[in-house]
Amino acid sequence: MTGQFIVFEGVEGSGKSSQLEQTAQWLLAGGLGNRVEVVKTREPGGTDLGKQLRSLLLNQQEFDLNDCSELLLYAADRAQHVNQFLKPQLAQGKIILCDRYIDSTTAYQGYGRGLDLDLIQQLNQIASCGLESDLTLWLDLPVETGLARVQQRGKRNRIEQADIAFHQRVRQGYMTLAQQFPHRIIPIDATGTPQQVQQQIQTILCHHLNVK
Numbered sequence: 001m002t003g004q005f006i007v008f009e010g011v012e013g014s015g016k017s018s019q020l021e022q023t024a025q026w027l028l029a030g031g032l033g034n035r036v037e038v039v040k041t042r043e044p045g046g047t048d049l050g051k052q053l054r055s056l057l058l059n060q061q062e063f064d065l066n067d068c069s070e071l072l073l074y075a076a077d078r079a080q081h082v083n084q085f086l087k088p089q090l091a092q093g094k095i096i097l098c099d100r101y102i103d104s105t106t107a108y109q110g111y112g113r114g115l116d117l118d119l120i121q122q123l124n125q126i127a128s129c130g131l132e133s134d135l136t137l138w139l140d141l142p143v144e145t146g147l148a149r150v151q152q153r154g155k156r157n158r159i160e161q162a163d164i165a166f167h168q169r170v171r172q173g174y175m176t177l178a179q180q181f182p183h184r185i186i187p188i189d190a191t192g193t194p195q196q197v198q199q200q201i202q203t204i205l206c207h208h209l210n211v212k
Contacts, residue, residue: 003090004209005131007101011137011171012160013146014190015197017042019139022198023205027095031202032209034039042084042099044077045141047084053077058157067113074105078127086131101120102128103136103177103185108159111173112166135185135208137201138174139190143167 008016008023020040027038028103045054053073065073078101089096102124108119143164150160178185188200 003093004095004135005086005098005133006096006131006205007089007098007103007136008139009100009103009107009136009141009174009185010190011141011146011167011174013048013149014139015142015149015194016137016139017099018194019137019197019201020099023193023201026202027097027205028196030170032206037092037094038097040093040097040099041081041085043081043101044074046077046081046086046098049080050077057165058159060158067081067115070113071105071109071115074109075123075127078102078105078124079129082127082129082131087129098133101133101136103138103174106177107170107173111176112162112170114169134184135204136181136185137204138178138185138187139197140171140174140187141190143171160201 009019010016024038024040045051109115110117178187190197
């Protein structure tokens with residue numbers, strides 16, 4: 001099998017990280033009918049540089065991070081991630097499961113922060129070197145439900161602490177992207193149980209990877 005780049009997207013509390021982990025276990029256990037090589041990664045934080053950038057982006061700092069600076073830090077993380085990790089792994093024919101990618105930048109910094117969408121598209125293109133996902137699984141649920149889940153987890157990161165209007169704009173951004181790129185972005189109802197959500201993901205992956 002040739003390499004496959006599969007991205008998990010969604011608002012805070014959508015369950016994408018845990019669903020990514022379950023999906024990896026299912027694939028490694030032969031869920032597609034044969035053993036495949038799977039690697040997990042995330043943005044920000046998929047490289048050594050990315051881990052330091054993730055701390056700057058998500059942890060509360062003594063300084064106030066400007067919206068434009070935030071955008072550029074995400075781009076720097078992505079450029080390093082694409083060239084150091086994603087492209088080499090795909091060249092080896094591996095299935096990559098990635099927690100967030102370019103659609104997060106458009107949804108959060110574009111729709112959420114209100115930064116120029118054309119500028120973000122250009123920056124995404126530069127940072128990604130044109131690498132798009134083969135499939136993006138968008139786990140969708142009401143913002144209030146997601147934030148309630150986050151609240152139950154305890155401590156919230158810098159992004160999670162933004163007001164509800166910000167998160168509503170982010171969700172609207174994902175809705176718009178899914179309408180614009182239906183060939184790439186597949187919406188998943190994330191309001192059900194983890195088992196129900198995982199079943200949707202497995203069905204989609206079997207279809208996408210042409211498994212009978």
